Amino acid sequence: MDISAVLTVATQAAGASGMVTVSTRAARWMRTRARFRDQANIARELLGLHQSRLIAYRHDSKHVLYGGTQSLHPDNLHGLAAASGNAYVSAQQTGRLRVEDEILTHAAHDLALIGSPTSEGLSRLLFGYAPDGDPDSLAADQIPLDLPFRWVISKNGIADSAVARRLVAGRGLVERPNWRIAGPDRLYVPRVDEDGLLLEDYLLVTKVRNYLSHSAIDEGHFIVSFGGSHGTGTRALELLFKDREVLSGIADRLRQRPAAFQMLLRVSDIKHDRTVGSYARKIELVDDPIVLPDRDSIWRTATGIAQRSIHGSSTAHPDPP
Incomplete structure (x- = not known):
């Protein structure tokens, strides 16, 4: 089953009236927190998570460990909650979270894909x-x-010997091939210790125009993908939106607001916890984001290629070209 979560509400502060007095120290702390929230929101928007736009968040159970079940990978769930910010929690708590069996690519929203192609x-x-x-x-x-x-x-x-081990909540110790990410001039291979335990992982962020259908291009929709070499990299989305230095770096490097780009982040200082699973405590930009060409001919050509694959798949039903 292709399980997807669609967030249909935006977080809005409740109206309030009356006077509140706070200490000078508390006021400074509140201003700092407000600036940080603004910074996180700006970074979300630059990454393609516009709070003013309707976004469908997909993360489905294609992962081999969850095949044939309705369970979703907990690392991807962490990534989903982090990418959507307070909207996910707010929608869930107020009963306005809509979960659908599939998200149609011609729907009037952008798409956020949580997880690499091994799971999404x-x-x-x-x-x-x-x-x-x-x-x-x-x-x-x-x-x-x-x-x-x-x-x-x-x-x-x-190689068969290239494996990475980590803890996954509800499953314990999991061993996977040590997937890696190929860059323009080198391979980025997650480091492991002598026992194969993951020491560092990578998170690849990709923003492109929604070329899954011509109508999505015409309507100005986008797709943003967050996928780790392993689930620990995807889960590090929750760390990304808490790291002031990285958020500031993203805001600085994407200040020209490119329509399409790729960005690689390294996550490390991984703690392996048997209860909550393995999670990173440090995240950093590997290098400057790479801005992708934004020409209509590129997206239209990509649509034709994607359509040939989509027509043979039951996971999506886009508009015809």
């Missing part, structure tokens, strides 16, 4: 991945866009 089905179509003889192994196939960063998630490209 639409990402496979968007970035051109398909199984290569093993349901837990994906290789490039009919690539719509030539991107500087790509996940390496094929077992044919990784």
